[in-house]
Amino acid sequence: MTAYAQxxxxxxxxTVLQAQFDADMKEVNAHIIANMQSDVPLIPQLANYLIAxxxxxxxxxxxxSATALFMGDMARAHQLAAAVEFIHTATLLHDDVVDDSDKRxxxxxxxxxxxxxxxxxxxxxxxxxxxxxxxxxxxxxxxxILSDASAIIAEGEVKQLSVxxxxxxxxxxxxxxxxxxxxALFAAACEVGPIIAGRNRDEVKAMRDYGHHLGxxxxxxxxxxxxxxxxxxxxxxxxxxFREGKMTAPIIFALQSANEEEKTFxxxxxxxxxxxxxDFQIALEYLQKxxxxxxxxxxxxxxxxxxxxxxxxxxxSNLKSTLIDFIAFITSRNK
Amino acid sequence: MTAYAQxxxxxxxxTVLQAQFDADMKEVNAHIIANMQSDVPLIPQLANYLIAxxxxxxxxxxxxSATALFMGDMARAHQLAAAVEFIHTATLLHDDVVDDSDKRxxxxxxxxxxxxxxxxxxxxxxxxxxxxxxxxxxxxxxxxILSDASAIIAEGEVKQLSVxxxxxxxxxxxxxxxxxxxxALFAAACEVGPIIAGRNRDEVKAMRDYGHHLGxxxxxxxxxxxxxxxxxxxxxxxxxxFREGKMTAPIIFALQSANEEEKTFxxxxxxxxxxxxxDFQIALEYLQKxxxxxxxxxxxxxxxxxxxxxxxxxxxSNLKSTLIDFIAFITSRNK
Numbered sequence: 001m002t003a004y005a006q007x008x009x010x011x012x013x014x015t016v017l018q019a020q021f022d023a024d025m026k027e028v029n030a031h032i033i034a035n036m037q038s039d040v041p042l043i044p045q046l047a048n049y050l051i052a053x054x055x056x057x058x059x060x061x062x063x064x065s066a067t068a069l070f071m072g073d074m075a076r077a078h079q080l081a082a083a084v085e086f087i088h089t090a091t092l093l094h095d096d097v098v099d100d101s102d103k104r105x106x107x108x109x110x111x112x113x114x115x116x117x118x119x120x121x122x123x124x125x126x127x128x129x130x131x132x133x134x135x136x137x138x139x140x141x142x143x144x145i146l147s148d149a150s151a152i153i154a155e156g157e158v159k160q161l162s163v164x165x166x167x168x169x170x171x172x173x174x175x176x177x178x179x180x181x182x183x184a185l186f187a188a189a190c191e192v193g194p195i196i197a198g199r200n201r202d203e204v205k206a207m208r209d210y211g212h213h214l215g216x217x218x219x220x221x222x223x224x225x226x227x228x229x230x231x232x233x234x235x236x237x238x239x240x241x242f243r244e245g246k247m248t249a250p251i252i253f254a255l256q257s258a259n260e261e262e263k264t265f266x267x268x269x270x271x272x273x274x275x276x277x278x279d280f281q282i283a284l285e286y287l288q289k290x291x292x293x294x295x296x297x298x299x300x301x302x303x304x305x306x307x308x309x310x311x312x313x314x315x316x317s318n319l320k321s322t323l324i325d326f327i328a329f330i331t332s333r334n335k
Numbered sequence: 336m337t338a339y340a341q342x343x344x345x346x347x348x349x350t351v352l353q354a355q356f357d358a359d360m361k362e363v364n365a366h367i368i369a370n371m372q373s374d375v376p377l378i379p380q381l382a383n384y385l386i387a388x389x390x391x392x393x394x395x396x397x398x399x400s401a402t403a404l405f406m407g408d409m410a411r412a413h414q415l416a417a418a419v420e421f422i423h424t425a426t427l428l429h430d431d432v433v434d435d436s437d438k439r440x441x442x443x444x445x446x447x448x449x450x451x452x453x454x455x456x457x458x459x460x461x462x463x464x465x466x467x468x469x470x471x472x473x474x475x476x477x478x479x480i481l482s483d484a485s486a487i488i489a490e491g492e493v494k495q496l497s498v499x500x501x502x503x504x505x506x507x508x509x510x511x512x513x514x515x516x517x518x519a520l521f522a523a524a525c526e527v528g529p530i531i532a533g534r535n536r537d538e539v540k541a542m543r544d545y546g547h548h549l550g551x552x553x554x555x556x557x558x559x560x561x562x563x564x565x566x567x568x569x570x571x572x573x574x575x576x577f578r579e580g581k582m583t584a585p586i587i588f589a590l591q592s593a594n595e596e597e598k599t600f601x602x603x604x605x606x607x608x609x610x611x612x613x614d615f616q617i618a619l620e621y622l623q624k625x626x627x628x629x630x631x632x633x634x635x636x637x638x639x640x641x642x643x644x645x646x647x648x649x650x651x652s653n654l655k656s657t658l659i660d661f662i663a664f665i666t667s668r669n670k
Contacts, residue, residue: 121493125493127489128485140473150462157456158378158456158457161452
């Protein structure tokens with residue numbers, strides 16, 4: 001945890017950002033609601049189910065913050081933040097179809113309730129709407145950033161398919177997967193801010209880098225938390241990634257240090273997906289034996305530092321401090 | 336059939352267009368191949384499977400034709416025609432997942448071979464690539480046309496889900512479905528041409544209308560052919576739509592004229608999807624009894640005439656004549 005995070009133990013950085021951008025977020029929501037309308041009733045029904053189900057709206061909040069940081073036009077930020085959230089929502093819908101998930105944020109996932117077909121097609125609709133919003137905004141630079149991000153997201157997701165249950169997966173493969181899964185859209189959501197404000201290349205790059213590293217922190221933390229026994233004491237489910245055979249940082253580290261017996265175990269449980277009731281417990285023991293969570297925290301620390309460093313060229317302000325605090329919040333969330 | 340079509344019985348209009356734009360289509364293919372590359376091998380593998388499997392490339396051919404008709408910049412047309420084909424291919428991939436099809440153009444569909452997950456995600460990738468190509472082209476007007484078309488496509492597909500097996504489906508509902516399924520992208524593919532060439536609103540509208548009505552002709556013809564006993568004599572499969580309970584023009588007409596016994600039949604076979612081996616034969620008899628194919632041909636004729644009429648403001652040229660012949664070709668294809 002950084003020094004900043006300790007200052008905000010009582011009101012965490014997310015709460016600070018949400019309070020600061022409360023009025024702006026209402027405008028973002030108005031764009032979201034207006035643009036999910038359609039005279040095909042299933043579209044607003046399904047979209048509303050997702051939108052109402054909450055989520056923290058981290059990505060639109062980043063676009064708002066990054067625009068406000070440079071005193072950019074907030075009206076444009078509202079519209080583009082809605083586009084960013086639509087891309088994210090479309091990705092979630094398609095993800096749940098791919099994972100065949102029946103839960104999302106603790107409630108029934110859209111595909112379980114409305115069917116895979118509707119999830120695929122409403123995802124396509126929201127994705128199209130995102131591009132309509134960006135086109136209405138009119139910046140080709142922003143269209144390029146978000147269409148590039150969309151391609152990287154899809155590539156990362158396809159790569160995730162290819163590496164699932166594949167014990168040969170390297171850390172490099174994993175980084176590519178999570179860049180697509182999370183960091184690319186975080187980076188784009190932040191980069192949009194200084195572009196709206198017409199700032200210079202260095203400032204644009206600073207915000208992009210901040211978003212990228214923040215996204216990496218977000219995803220690696222997520223992947224570590226799924227093996228954190230402390231969370232299960234709080235009544236949260238852990239072990240989903242293990243059961244699906246996802247090749248995330250803790251498992252990749254475990255394989256790097258595995259002896260023959262352990263390799264056989266990982267081959268059976270992850271490679272061949274043959275798992276017994278007791279296997280997750282054994283997995284946790286192997287992870288502990290080789291300090292795999294600590295090694296993963298090392299990756300997180302690297303990206304935390306890089307995210308902070310990215311902001312070094314940005315002048316001091318309360319908002320900048322909150323964005324730095326936000327890095328530590330991401331790591332400590334859900335704990 | 337129009338008078339023009341009779342002139343071209345030996346070399347059909349598609350062949351004429353393909354020959355005329357052979358060199359251009361090679362450029363389009365070069366864009367397609369360059370843009371389906373990725374260092375995630377599954378993406379070019381799956382994309383290549385689809386691209387190599389052929390299809391007539393009707394949509395990019397329309398963009399090329401509509402650009403050449405106004406002497407627009409063909410280099411831009413090549414790139415945008417590739418974007419149009421990517422949107423179409425993404426739609427096909429997602430369609431097959433939705434329909435759970437295992438055949439496409441007579442060969443195994445991509446989802447049967449690569450899995451639904453890969454089809455969803457590679458579809459997303461191609462869709463993103465389409466927007467990257469349009470962004471590189473740099474026309475916000477064209478971005479608007481194609482992002483609007485993409486939203487209409489998704490809306491139409493969701494609507495198709497809602498009306499499937501629903502005997503209350505009206506012709507209006509059906510028109511909305513097929514506009515999304517086919518006509519919206521035909522219209523956009525054509526509209527791009529005069530915009531590249533910087534032509535006036537009337538000419539842009541003429542090409543958009545031509546594309547729209549051509550797309551309607553294309554889809555209604557497709558829907559009629561699926562009930563055409565002549566085709567099954569040629570060894571082609573018919574009756575797929577009946578078995579899936581799709582509410583297409585012939586069935587909607589049959590329901591309009593149905594007596595109580597027939598209504599009971601349609602409720603069981605289409606509404607409840609309870610079908611016996613002999614039912615398709617009975618369906619064909621009911622369609623014949625009420626002249627449902629003829630009534631559907633009436634719809635086709637309306638759109639054929641409207642497509643021809645749309646081109647009336649365009650000066651006479653060989654290419655214009657071929658585009659008019661192409662309307663009749665669409666109706667007569669596969670027969």
